[in-house]
Amino acid sequence: MTVTNVDKDPQARTMTMTATFDAPVEKVWRLWADPRLLEKWWGPPTWPATFVDHDLSPGGHVSYYMTGPDGDKAAGWWQVREVDPPRRLVFQDGFADDSGRPDPALPTTEVTVTLEATAEGTTMSMQSRFATREDMEQLIAMGMEEGLVGAMGQIDAILADI
Amino acid sequence: MVKTTLRVYGGLPGSAKSRQEQTVGRKTCRRAEDHLTYNWMVVDQMGGGIGIVDGGTEMDGLIEKDADTDRLLRALADPTRRAIVVRAMAGDHSVSDLARHHPMSFAAIQKHVAVLEEAGLVTKERRGRRHLVRTNIEAVRTARMALDRLEQLWRQRMDRFETVLAAEAETEGGDE
Numbered sequence: 001m002t003v004t005n006v007d008k009d010p011q012a013r014t015m016t017m018t019a020t021f022d023a024p025v026e027k028v029w030r031l032w033a034d035p036r037l038l039e040k041w042w043g044p045p046t047w048p049a050t051f052v053d054h055d056l057s058p059g060g061h062v063s064y065y066m067t068g069p070d071g072d073k074a075a076g077w078w079q080v081r082e083v084d085p086p087r088r089l090v091f092q093d094g095f096a097d098d099s100g101r102p103d104p105a106l107p108t109t110e111v112t113v114t115l116e117a118t119a120e121g122t123t124m125s126m127q128s129r130f131a132t133r134e135d136m137e138q139l140i141a142m143g144m145e146e147g148l149v150g151a152m153g154q155i156d157a158i159l160a161d162i
Numbered sequence: 163m164v165k166t167t168l169r170v171y172g173g174l175p176g177s178a179k180s181r182q183e184q185t186v187g188r189k190t191c192r193r194a195e196d197h198l199t200y201n202w203m204v205v206d207q208m209g210g211g212i213g214i215v216d217g218g219t220e221m222d223g224l225i226e227k228d229a230d231t232d233r234l235l236r237a238l239a240d241p242t243r244r245a246i247v248v249r250a251m252a253g254d255h256s257v258s259d260l261a262r263h264h265p266m267s268f269a270a271i272q273k274h275v276a277v278l279e280e281a282g283l284v285t286k287e288r289r290g291r292r293h294l295v296r297t298n299i300e301a302v303r304t305a306r307m308a309l310d311r312l313e314q315l316w317r318q319r320m321d322r323f324e325t326v327l328a329a330e331a332e333t334e335g336g337d338e
Contacts, residue, residue: 002320002321002323002324003317003320006313006317008309008310008313009309010309013309014309015309015312015313015316017313017316017317017320019320019323019324021323021324021327023327023331027327027330027331028327030330031323031326031327031330037326037330040322040326041319041322041323041325041326042319044318109312126316126320128312128316136309
């Protein structure tokens, strides 16, 4: 099992995930540092990511877009806060508008990645923290809006069968 | 008081499209939907759904309760009322607070709130001279929902992460 622990703290607005990998720290780091490797796992298979900018230095900017099955694009960005290869990476993770500019109307999270060498390989800890309570609630709201419509569709279907 | 669980499944591109048609919204809404579609597809791939839990019974129970179902459906069918439900999750809002966010009269918003209240989706509490509206979902539980979604998103990323890592090790041949 890759993921060994998950800790969620609603008060602190954090989700912390720990995963172990059977590979040395330097190799695990490359999956963050090499955009061609990063895009192999950042987006789901149906929405693969393409990284356009990838500057992993403090203050550096990373931008990417994901392409959906219908050719729709969803853009995202990172603002890099701290980098200490191959051990630590801190970045702000957000959505972008159609022109690739950060969209303040959509929620952002701060991601802290820590790699630690172990006897078996590498332990990677990944903490994702909602910037504000509003960000967290916005993500819920987005899901809820969509979810309610989904539920409505299902109810319609069931009612049509009766 | 309606006791329901809305079992909610991931939106497919089609359902997101139909929502776009329904929404008379700002441009950001449309963009949000693009991400939504993505997010819900992620959830969808997990083979699960996210339940909005408020009480005991499941969808089946909901369908059996015709009168309650009618009320709930009518309450949720309106985009303004959905927006109120979402907004009032973030904390207490007076009816006039809510009215400020919509291009309609205080009286119209008051009617919407009454419909939601009847369906058990919001509660209204008198505080001083104001009536505060609150969505009937515990704050901590809603917080959990957002964190749960993050967890699902990152679990899937970690699975792919491991696959990519293994493939890399293989291509480098003999390297551990």
